[in-house]
Amino acid sequence: MERLEKEASAAMKAGRFEHSSVIELAEAQAHQPTLPQHCEFYWNAFLAIGSMRDVGLAASKLRWDDTMKYADRYRLTLHEAELLWAIIRAMDAVVLSEVKDDKSKSS
Known part of the structure; x- marks a missing residue:
């Protein structure tokens, strides 16, 4: 794609x-498929936080503190911020596994 x-x-x-x-x-x-409206906040958060990813030779994990900055910006409660971090970690794990799979296929 x-x-x-x-x-x-x-x-x-x-x-x-x-x-x-x-x-x-x-x-x-x-x-x-269309993204359900209740998921748009998390998708947009993932895109924004993903833009803060460390750049280097290998893809790095997204950082907790960047996620908390995003949570602070949108005035999330502690529970909402923890939920956001869990969702961001899960989404990032998928991205990193895809990157890993792509590298192993090209090797």
Whole structure:
């Protein structure tokens, strides 16, 4: 999907909206499940906190303190902040396992 997104983005920047990659991406996105509204906060939090990930040779785990900064920004209670951290850790574990699988497949 990432390759398709890059291809479609390049085609759209060039003004080639009829390119096969643009059409294929639109069809793929149309078939993706929608995110339930009650999950949007966590998804947006994951995207924001993920942008704070340490950059280096290997993907690093998301940090607790970055998650707590996000929780403070949105004035979450202690319970809500702990729930946010549990959800962020679970989502991050999936991302890191995908990165690990991709590296083992390319080796």
